[in-house]
Amino acid sequence: MTERNDGVVVGLNGVSVELGGHSVLHDINFDVHEGGFVGIVGPNGAGKTTLLRTILGLVPVVSGRVEVFGLPPGRNGSHAIGYVPQRQSVADNFPATVGDVVMMGRLRHLGLMRFPGRKDWQRVDDSLSLVGMLDRKDRAVGRLSGGEQRRAMLAQALCASTRLLVLDEPTVGLDLPAEHEFYALLRKLIRDLTLTIVAVSHDLVALAGETDELICINHRMHIHGNAEDVIHSHAIREAYCCEFDFLAGEIAHHEGHDHVES
Secondary structure: OOOOOOOEEEEEEEEEEEEOOEEEEEEEEEEEEOOOEEEEEOOOOOOHHHHHHHHOOOOOOOEEEEEEOOEOOOOOOHHHEEEEOOOOOOOOOOOOEHHHHHHHHHHHHHOOOOOOOHHHHHHHHHHHHHOOOHHHOOOEHHHOOHHHHHHHHHHHHHOOOOOEEEEEOOOOOOOHHHHHHHHHHHHHHHHHHOOEEEEEOOOHHHHHHHOOEEEEEEOEEEEEEEHHHHHOOHHHHHHHHHHHHHHHHHHHHHHHHHHHHO
16 A cells, blocks of 8 residues: 555544444545644533544444554554643652753654664754754753643654644644744645644634534534634534634624724
8 A cells, every 4th residue: 555645634434433332433535635734622521632642543333443653543544643631730840951862852763772873863952943942951841831831742743754643732822922833833834845744632623713624523523624714603503502702702702903003
């Protein structure tokens, strides 16, 4: 089996997943194309993180097909996929520098019983430069701000030969300026590295303002399309049910704010 060359990086066809005997995802279908920035949204408990883990090959499917770079997960060279999980707090005295943490992303590319050399440390420096953190290389990772820790984890994910970046709640815990800076960085990486990004977030409004496309799920897929069209669709109301009235207010406030400043 060879890599597909039709520009599809991630493809799901009729994918269903069960955990503990309970259906979590049912008949999910979508494609993500090279260079795209796609957001996955849905209410709490909708199966968003499970969907990411399915793309990564960490959760088996009970039916359907998942392909990443034209191959089943795990057979496509995992070094091509960078994963940034949900943020976990790091103790102030955690005994690792930023450079050490970023190198962890390179080690899986090296393989067993191989030690990093000069080229690998250069890759660490390059990854830190991409996220604007090279001057923090020797700093203890526990001493970083929340936004800096997210950038360090992003550098770790980029340290192999990453072509697909998978992010789970990448801006949780960040204030608004740091959130905007992080999304601007992701956009820059897409342009400079021809990255493809798939991100999950509970914040529908913020993600809609940053991504090219949105996929809305609540155990099944309700809608996939242009972000602007998705947030104004009836399918969003259906997926979020009683949460939608609150979300609609947030969207209206966001659009009104944009209108005032334009």
